[in-house]
Amino acid sequence: MKKVRIGIAGYGNLGRGVELAIKQNDDMELVGVFTRRAPETVKLMTEGVTVYNIDSAKDMQDKIDIMIICGGSATDLPKQTPELAEYFNVIDSFDTHAKIPEHFQNVDKVCKENNHIALISAGWDPGMFSLNRLYAESILSNGKTYTFWGKGVSQGHSDAIRRVDGVKKGIQYTCPVEAAMDAVRSGSQPELTTREKHKRVCYVVAEEGADKEKITDTIKNMKNYFDEYDTTVNFISEEGFDAEHNKMPHGGFVMRSGKTGDGENTHQMIEYSLKLESNPEFTASVLIAYARALSRMRSEGSIGCKTVFDIAPAYLSKLSGEELRATML
């Protein structure tokens, strides 16, 4: 068996997750990690793999089948993915939904000029949640789709809390409102406001002597982040914070409530959910499965930019078509 040779560009939480996911898949091999930091300051978890400066990546073209780009969506990926697509088949987890069409075009152009294949916006949302929206809406054409997120840590909202005066440490959990999910499951197809779908729960360690009432007030009224939600602010000790809030759980629900039959009165409910103890490790596992798919599709001659919508599910599995039909269908 020829292994898929993987490069990792960017070694934060997601990059480390990809490194760990490669260890779980014996048809994958980590060839190198590429970073903007000084390579000697980066310590990997895999024996015998070298850390390189990102600028030297292009010298490794012949040694890497798929480069998995683990930068951030705000500024890294819009630049890195098209740049690296000149030299490699690439995968990213670009998650700025509104800018996906533009990102797709940029990457597609470079891929086609250089005979490479790319997958953008893989992960769980965009990614597995998108797939479930697509399948459910294609099957139940008369219906309504709902996406709920959580319980999970929002980095953006946690960062916003930490910028408030008097906050030493802070974390924010987005939580779906159970009553709203139950209303959807009932088949009533409710119209739900932002406030009705999710609530925000914050845990804060205050600086000594800080005005807790003022902190609470500032957080709850923060425009674009908290003002449209029911927000709870809990003050806890630093020990408690460090012990209980050091993980990155996330997850959520995609639901479609549809009607079929004579008079369209028959209720049909599709629900997909994820409960993840580690958001980056799960995203990394999705990226690795799609690296397998992309490597096969490229070997069949496919080029250009793809999304999860364009990839036949069988490509994700190590099993052959025969094995899949015999064991999983």
Place this chain on the structure above:
Amino acid sequence: MKKVRIGIAGYGNLGRGVELAIKQNDDMELVGVFTRRAPETVKLMTEGVTVYNIDSAKDMQDKIDIMIICGGSATDLPKQTPELAEYFNVIDSFDTHAKIPEHFQNVDKVCKENNHIALISAGWDPGMFSLNRLYAESILSNGKTYTFWGKGVSQGHSDAIRRVDGVKKGIQYTCPVEAAMDAVRSGSQPELTTREKHKRVCYVVAEEGADKEKITDTIKNMKNYFDEYDTTVNFISEEGFDAEHNKMPHGGFVMRSGKTGDGENTHQMIEYSLKLESNPEFTASVLIAYARALSRMRSEGSIGCKTVFDIAPAYLSKLSGEELRATML
């Protein structure tokens, strides 16, 4: 927009479901229904569509893009699908899991000889449940997959009840055991016996003067059907039966509990569930979405037998790639 011209072979519950699903999709058109019964005895729900004898189907080759075959898996489909694949692109919902490889080969051969495309074993299990097993196992390579069915009517078990002496009417619901599902969700990856996963709940209308204790005993000890399960038999009035048990609900759950990360200690849970008021209407909706996919793939030159594993999700949707990326990713 050129509509996809659909033929329906077999007009039972599933065939009627397909007819109703076509009405919900304006890119689909019902061209004819083909039956083994005397055509004049079959009344459709769609104006202006003709019922034909199944033997005359082959004369309609040029008028039908996809023939959806709605026969039973035991004896109809193993014969009908390869036969009709000589003349048409075909879809079926063949659900005898153990015989799928053989059925696939038979259909694939005929398709390739006649330049047709086929999809076998579409629906929800096999079908959407299979897809979810495949995606989940490809992503979480270290884990355990569980499928639970119900609450739903099992036709085979209901038929078995009705063959018991003294039973006037009977229906059987397969129900997942909540405690078992919760154990799976906890991440403990339990080994579950048949009895621990599902229970069987029967509703029976007894003939006048029948020995109810004997009926209960006979049902509970029926080999292959009930003896390995905890079974409850409820006797109810005929009025109650006719009012409450005249639907064909079904559904179930596909769960994968996986571990990722350093030391593989991070629990990741994927869950997909269906709650269907009508099993045949939902299956029909899946078939229609895949009819759209198949028609596109055939127009791109694809031939041979496929399963849901081989079909890129984008083919199922009426939306273009651009529209999907802008709205659903």
